[in-house]
Amino acid sequence: MASAAVDVNRPEIGRSLVIGGSSTNYHDLGEGAPVLLVHGSGPGVTAWANWRLNMPELAKEFRVIAPDMFGFGYSDSKGRIEDKGVWVDQLVGLLDALGLDKVSIVGNSFGGGIALAFMIAHPDRVDRAVLMGPAGLDFPITPALDKVWGYEPSPEAMGEALKFLAWDHSRLTDDLIQSRYEASIRPGAHEPYHATFGGPDRQRNVSMLASREEDIAALPHETLILHGVSDQVIPLDSTVRLTTLMQRADLHVFAECGHWVQIERMASFNRMVAGFFKNGLKA
Numbered sequence: 001m002a003s004a005a006v007d008v009n010r011p012e013i014g015r016s017l018v019i020g021g022s023s024t025n026y027h028d029l030g031e032g033a034p035v036l037l038v039h040g041s042g043p044g045v046t047a048w049a050n051w052r053l054n055m056p057e058l059a060k061e062f063r064v065i066a067p068d069m070f071g072f073g074y075s076d077s078k079g080r081i082e083d084k085g086v087w088v089d090q091l092v093g094l095l096d097a098l099g100l101d102k103v104s105i106v107g108n109s110f111g112g113g114i115a116l117a118f119m120i121a122h123p124d125r126v127d128r129a130v131l132m133g134p135a136g137l138d139f140p141i142t143p144a145l146d147k148v149w150g151y152e153p154s155p156e157a158m159g160e161a162l163k164f165l166a167w168d169h170s171r172l173t174d175d176l177i178q179s180r181y182e183a184s185i186r187p188g189a190h191e192p193y194h195a196t197f198g199g200p201d202r203q204r205n206v207s208m209l210a211s212r213e214e215d216i217a218a219l220p221h222e223t224l225i226l227h228g229v230s231d232q233v234i235p236l237d238s239t240v241r242l243t244t245l246m247q248r249a250d251l252h253v254f255a256e257c258g259h260w261v262q263i264e265r266m267a268s269f270n271r272m273v274a275g276f277f278k279n280g281l282k283a
Contacts, residue, residue, distance in 0.1 A: 012048040013074050019093035025074035026067035026094060030059025034103040035277060037066040038111030043151040043161055043193060044184035046073030050108060054262050057270040062277065067094055077192035084209055087114045088121055095125065104277045106130040108262065109234060113209030120215045130273050132226045132261050133234045135209040137242055141202055144232035149197040149205060153190055155181045167230045167258035216245050223249040224276045228257030
């Protein structure tokens, strides 16, 4: 196990831990109760790209830990991943290396499916959970998710993919599209993404990220579920079904919002997540 210092000139690169022979790039900032952020699966995504607007605010009250999951960003590739347990084990190894027995967890989209699987496998290691536009149930793949997972690198394709994620397309500046495109073609970035998500049967990815409904229904954790009303990627009815399955879950649906709740409704997201982790659902 080894740790490297932060490169201040490249904010997407945080610290590095080698666990079981594989490197995980992660961000670790703030003090207080630990909060683990698990990013989504868009092309060119990193933990920093996903959470850059949220980490500084949450770090005012919590210790915030945000890893690049295997096959994304600056963490090692595992080639084609067909079992979400690979990512669950990555989170376990990271928390063990950091000496953290219990965290609150936020899972975005793909990360929501991983967060649910982590809660099921290690319920004693989670305090509270926030799931945002989450995977985790089986549903017919949406055309938007099929396009995002089927991304083949070009600036035009990146622009089209980002349109599926945002409700407000004015956010999709040329600079944003170009930066995400460049991230998607960094050496070693697209190959693992395509190997896991880009095959001809992308419905299998939805199923791979799903947990058994009886296991979800048995979860005891207080959970806040957030969803944009105009989300094209993860269907709202799947999230409603997830909420009804869980024993202690509340659902908040955001108007004028797509799949990017943490970006398009940044202030509300930061406030609600911080309040929930401090006070719970009944505050």
